[in-house]
Structure formats: structure tokens, C-alpha cells
Amino acid sequence: MPKISVIIPLYNKEKAVKGTLESLLQQTFQDFEVIIVDDGSTDNSVQVVKEVSDQRIKLFQKENEGVSHTRNKAVAKATASHIAFLDADDLWESNHLEELWTLIQKFPEAGLYCAAYQKKYNEQLTLPFSSALVKKPKNWQGYVDDFFEASLTDCIAWTSAVAMPKGVFEALGGFDTSITHGAGEDTDLWMRVALAYKVAYSNTITATHILDSDNRISNTPTLKRNYINLDKYEVQCKTNPSLKKFLDVNRYSLAMQHKMAGDIQSAKNYMGKLSPQNITRKQKILLYLPGSVLRYLKKKQQEKIARGVYLTPYKS
Numbered sequence: 001m002p003k004i005s006v007i008i009p010l011y012n013k014e015k016a017v018k019g020t021l022e023s024l025l026q027q028t029f030q031d032f033e034v035i036i037v038d039d040g041s042t043d044n045s046v047q048v049v050k051e052v053s054d055q056r057i058k059l060f061q062k063e064n065e066g067v068s069h070t071r072n073k074a075v076a077k078a079t080a081s082h083i084a085f086l087d088a089d090d091l092w093e094s095n096h097l098e099e100l101w102t103l104i105q106k107f108p109e110a111g112l113y114c115a116a117y118q119k120k121y122n123e124q125l126t127l128p129f130s131s132a133l134v135k136k137p138k139n140w141q142g143y144v145d146d147f148f149e150a151s152l153t154d155c156i157a158w159t160s161a162v163a164m165p166k167g168v169f170e171a172l173g174g175f176d177t178s179i180t181h182g183a184g185e186d187t188d189l190w191m192r193v194a195l196a197y198k199v200a201y202s203n204t205i206t207a208t209h210i211l212d213s214d215n216r217i218s219n220t221p222t223l224k225r226n227y228i229n230l231d232k233y234e235v236q237c238k239t240n241p242s243l244k245k246f247l248d249v250n251r252y253s254l255a256m257q258h259k260m261a262g263d264i265q266s267a268k269n270y271m272g273k274l275s276p277q278n279i280t281r282k283q284k285i286l287l288y289l290p291g292s293v294l295r296y297l298k299k300k301q302q303e304k305i306a307r308g309v310y311l312t313p314y315k316s
Helices: 017-025 045-050 067-076 096-106 166-171 185-196 230-237 241-260 264-273 281-287 291-306
Strands: 004-010 032-039 057-062 082-085 110-122 125-128 141-143 162-165 198-210
Touching (some): 004 017, 004 045, 004 067, 032 045, 045 057, 082 166, 096 110, 096 162, 096 198, 162 166, 185 230, 185 241, 230 241, 241 264, 241 281, 241 291
Parallel strands (some): 004 082, 032 057, 110 198
Antiparallel strands (some): 082 162, 110 125, 141 198
16 A cells, blocks of 8 residues: 555646656655546646556546535545645656655654645746745745635645645545535635644645646636635624634735726625734735726736746735
8 A cells, every 4th residue: 555645637638637647656755546536628628648658647537516626635635644746737746755754754643744836837938936934944844834824825735835634634524515616625625624633844845836838727717716615604703813823915906806807895804804904914905906907907917927036915
């Protein structure tokens, strides 16, 4: 029986999945199986996977249901005690699974194991994720004191850079399938884990989030997505102020998305539930700008990213 089951949901990633699998198969830690579930791809993704010869790869196909259903079904087929997630257009450094397995061995009480990651926007711009944990000493590993405080700029848990016990995943019910198209299903699961279990972290960057690939689920138009219900965590905020701040930062993001999409009522609903002291001055200014101005600023931000410059409202 393998020690880790690598979970890969696949949907129309024929241009990227080969590189993803190559980064997986080059791991220094080799005691793993690969569970790939194709979610009804309409391109050549399945054939590309079939051309990769490795007996550890198990490929399953089904009709299109969405990424949460797909990941949940893949986990159900996993035989290892621990699962690691990898999206079919992201990349791992060769030491990624070794780093996660070290965390698993050193911190057995954790329900979630997070490795540091970087974001590749294009060939000109790759940046490490932003968190106070990045400032820990080189090669630091340990339990995270406050998951929500550490995740206010970028969440320290990113799907292609985490592992968890399969039993924990099952106990929590897996990904919430009512949330669709990258509208917070990952964040929702990490929140549930962090509220119930310890979180272990390594600040060694071992994974790359590819943000310029084709057909990312996050490209789905705002008004066609079913979003995470942040309100269900409000009761726990009474004894967890950092959770409230984390929720409000996410409410800010959702308000901005809906405002730019022209859904003013939803934007107002998110704005009305966040505490002003939990967002930055820059965010407060942006939050009250007209949608047309926000769309213009977003366009300019994308132009700067294309030139290798990144500006963000998530830092003061």
C-alpha cells in the first residue's frame, strides 16, 4: 500500500497535464499512487495521460460534475492513509512530497499539512505567496499558531501544496459540492480543517501555482458561480477574532468581484457584513468606487502583470 495518494482532477488540460505529471513523477519521494479522475473532458486530456507510462497512475472517467465532485470521487478511490492534491496545470518541485511526508512524520496530530508555494503569473512574473510565515527561518517546519491570522494576505493552504489524512477528509465530508467553479470550495475545506485540527507548515517553497494556463475554473464568470457561505462561521467568530478578520478579507474580495460583475446587491450584502477595521485603508477606498472604475483598474493591473509588475490591495 502506498504512503500517499496524489489526487488529480482533470478537465480540458491537454496542454498542461503532461508537464504536471512529469513534475510529479520526478519526486524524490516515490512511495505514492496517482488517482486521476477525468471530469468529462472534451479535449485530448485523457489521451495525453494515457501516453504517460507509469503503473502508479490510475485513470478514471466520468461525466462532467465539477471539481468538488471530481476530487471527492478521486479520494474515495485512494488507498493510502494520506492524500495530496495536485491540479492538472500546476507544478511541483522534486522535493515536494518528501517535504510533506517529513511534516506528516514530525507532526502526526495535524489535520492539514501545508508547503509554501509560489505564483507564476507569466514568464516575466513569479512571486512567492505572501504570509508572515514566509519570514520564518529558512527550512522552518512546525505547527501554525493561528491559521487564519497567517492567511490574511494569501492563504497558507493552497490546493496543489497540501496533504491531509484521508480519515480527516472523510470525517469533514470532503469538498462542499454546493460551491462551484472555484468559488471557495477549497477555502471552505481548509477553514473546517483549521477549526477542528492542528495545521503543520513548511516554509520551503515546493510548488508553483500556474495562473496563466488555459481553462482555469476561476475564469468562470462571477454570476455563474455558487459561492462559499461565509456566514455559517459567524458563531465561531465570537471566540476567534482572527477568523472574523479572515472572513471579512474574503467578504471584501467577494464584494469586489460582484461589484465588477454588476451585481451591486450582492456586493452590498458582503460589504454590510464586514467590519471596517478588518480591511486596509486601500481596500476601503476601492470598495466604494463604482464598478466601471474597478473594471478599469483591474484592466490596468492585468496590463502591469503582463509587464512583470504586480500591485495588490491586500497589503497596506
